[in-house]
Amino acid sequence: GAVVSQHPSWVICKSGTSVKIECRSLDFQATTMFWYRQFPKQSLMLMATSNEGSKATYEQGVEKDKFLINHASLTLSTLTVTSAHPEDSSFYICSARGRAVEQFFGPGTRLTVL
Amino acid sequence: QQQVKQSPQSLIVQKGGISIINCAYENTAFDYFPWYQQFPGKGPALLIAIRPDVSEKKEGRFTISFNKSAKQFSLHIMDSQPGDSATYFCAARGKSTFGDGTTLTVKP
Numbered sequence: 450g451a452v453v454s455q456h457p458s459w460v461i462c463k464s465g466t467s468v469k470i471e472c473r474s475l476d477f478q479a480t481t482m483f484w485y486r487q488f489p490k491q492s493l494m495l496m497a498t499s500n501e502g503s504k505a506t507y508e509q510g511v512e513k514d515k516f517l518i519n520h521a522s523l524t525l526s527t528l529t530v531t532s533a534h535p536e537d538s539s540f541y542i543c544s545a546r547g548r549a550v551e552q553f554f555g556p557g558t559r560l561t562v563l
Numbered sequence: 564q565q566q567v568k569q570s571p572q573s574l575i576v577q578k579g580g581i582s583i584i585n586c587a588y589e590n591t592a593f594d595y596f597p598w599y600q601q602f603p604g605k606g607p608a609l610l611i612a613i614r615p616d617v618s619e620k621k622e623g624r625f626t627i628s629f630n631k632s633a634k635q636f637s638l639h640i641m642d643s644q645p646g647d648s649a650t651y652f653c654a655a656r657g658k659s660t661f662g663d664g665t666t667l668t669v670k671p
Contacts, residue, residue, distance in 0.1 A: 453606075490666075491663075495660075495661075542607070544606075544607075551597070552609070552656075554599070554608065556605055556606045557604070
């Protein structure tokens with residue numbers, strides 16, 4: 450299957466700071482990228498969907514000003530958690546889809562906000 | 564309204580046994596039904612997927628059974644191994660909708 454990378458794999462930050470997470474499709478062009486949030490022992494919660502070159506579509510209840518998503522190229526999408534607070538601590542996972550229907554996931558980023 | 568309902572929440576199977584996880588969906592417009600396997604601290608990995616024009620798909624020890632009229636599909640893991648212990652998610656394409664997950668434990 451196709452490979453999707455995420456960076457960093459884990460990050461610890463102080464409350465009030467912003468954190469950027471990168472998601473890259475390494476061997477295919479991702480026309481659509483998805484960002485998920487996952488709490489321990491829970492399912493994946495879709496936060497937003499982004500298509501290359503256009504604004505992300507956020508799910509209901511997700512603050513777009515807090516979770517900034519940029520999908521500037523066919524291989525890179527970024528999620529920036531602005532003014533992070535302890536309740537933003539979670540496992541963030543991106544996935545990417547090219548022209549085919551299959552969706553490939555990154556390894557996830559563990560965010561801990563102190 | 565949850566669009567994909569998965570059961571059971573957890574499952575314990577003896578090594579060599581058959582693990583069965585079920586999912587039901589609401590929207591008949593869904594046209595692609597994948598199963599993902601996730602190990603702790605890792606992202607989900609695509610395991611096997613099916614389209615609604617077939618009733619069964621098999622890949623190695625993993626089989627998807629699909630019942631279009633009942634709007635249900637299931638994952639069967641034959642000869643379950645301890646290495647299969649993970650969380651499994653069903654999904655349906657349309658809005659990248661995931662089930663709640665099933666934690667599978669295969670006892671040696």
